[in-house]
Amino acid sequence: MPLSRSQYDEIMHEYEQRRTRARQDAEEAKIKVREQIPEYADIEDRITDLAMECAGRVFEGDKTAVEKMKKEIGDLTLRQQELLKEHGFPADFLDEKYECSDCRDTGYTNEHTKCHCLKQAELRYMYRQSNIEEILQRENFDTLSFEYYTDSESERMKEIIEKCRRFADDFGKKYENILLYGDVGVGKTFLTNCMAKAILDKGYSVIYFTSMRLFDTLSRELFRYDENESWDVQKDIYTCDLLIIDDLGTESVNSFVASRLFDIINERDLRKKSTIISTNLSFEDIDGRYTERNFSRIFGSYTVLHPDVEDIRIRKRRSAS
Numbered sequence: 593m594p595l596s597r598s599q600y601d602e603i604m605h606e607y608e609q610r611r612t613r614a615r616q617d618a619e620e621a622k623i624k625v626r627e628q629i630p631e632y633a634d635i636e637d638r639i640t641d642l643a644m645e646c647a648g649r650v651f652e653g654d655k656t657a658v659e660k661m662k663k664e665i666g667d668l669t670l671r672q673q674e675l676l677k678e679h680g681f682p683a684d685f686l687d688e689k690y691e692c693s694d695c696r697d698t699g700y701t702n703e704h705t706k707c708h709c710l711k712q713a714e715l716r717y718m719y720r721q722s723n724i725e726e727i728l729q730r731e732n733f734d735t736l737s738f739e740y741y742t743d744s745e746s747e748r749m750k751e752i753i754e755k756c757r758r759f760a761d762d763f764g765k766k767y768e769n770i771l772l773y774g775d776v777g778v779g780k781t782f783l784t785n786c787m788a789k790a791i792l793d794k795g796y797s798v799i800y801f802t803s804m805r806l807f808d809t810l811s812r813e814l815f816r817y818d819e820n821e822s823w824d825v826q827k828d829i830y831t832c833d834l835l836i837i838d839d840l841g842t843e844s845v846n847s848f849v850a851s852r853l854f855d856i857i858n859e860r861d862l863r864k865k866s867t868i869i870s871t872n873l874s875f876e877d878i879d880g881r882y883t884e885r886n887f888s889r890i891f892g893s894y895t896v897l898h899p900d901v902e903d904i905r906i907r908k909r910r911s912a913s
């Protein structure tokens with residue numbers, strides 16, 4: 593995706609601030625050195641004079657002037673380095689120090705190539721954006737536990753988890769959608785988070801919304817004055833690599849919600865962009881609830897996963913008491 597224009601600008605602004613900081617720090621370092629080592633300051637002024645003199649001689653036609661100046665400046669620079677060392681300053685004390693030396697905090701290694709640090713920054717931004725950064729630390733395929741399932745449930749869950757894992761592994765190679773359907777407390781959100789984390793870690797863009805927040809955001813966008821901004825949110829929802837709609841059915845339905853839901857699912861299907869929906873509604877329920885459009889055709893492309901187990905949150909509580 594990935595990021596919208598305004599999000600990208602925000603990151604670029606941060607880079608600009610880093611460069612400014614590096615420049616200011618270097619300026620301050622220079623002032624400090626000039627104050628503490630008068631000879632250093634003299635040499636620096638001498639170098640400036642030399643460059644001026646040299647320019648004048650070149651102008652008058654002296655072809656050896658540049659070579660001579662280079663030699664002289666080279667000697668003076670060496671002396672400056674010695675002075676720094678004698679006064680206990682590190683050799684790089686006066687350099688501009690960038691957080692990323694590969695791109696000197698520009699975000700790009702050349703005109704069109706993003707630096708690894710920018711790609712990472714975008715990814716972090718998306719984690720933050722998707723509101724699940726923290727949850728993903730706790731809930732991922734590595735932290736799965738079957739402790740609270742009975743044996744037969746555990747078998748069933750293992751199958752489902754295997755499918756989720758495959759979805760994440762094949763992501764980008766295969767177009768697939770998932771409908772996680774089941775009662776409250778069977779681990780739908782947990783499974784969704786596991787997939788989100790694995791797919792984010794592969795560098796894909798993921799947007800996570802609870803269904804309530806999704807429609808809330810979209811309806812707010814309708815009343816925004818900034819047209820570009822509103823386009824961006826909608827565009828990201830249509831084009832991100834993976835869209836997760838958690839808890840579909842908890843929002844209050846009206847014709848706006850029904851038609852937007854249809855548009856999102858339909859648009860993403862046309863673009864072959866994957867979507868994960870978690871819900872406690874069956875297909876029939878969904879068709880009944882969002883009556884205005886025909887959802888069943890679109891849901892043909894969805895893999896249904898149905899964790900049919902008892903509410904593990906209740907079990908956890910029971911075992912804790």
Ligand SMILES: [Zn+2]
Nearest residue numbers: 692695707709
């Ligand atoms: Zn960089």
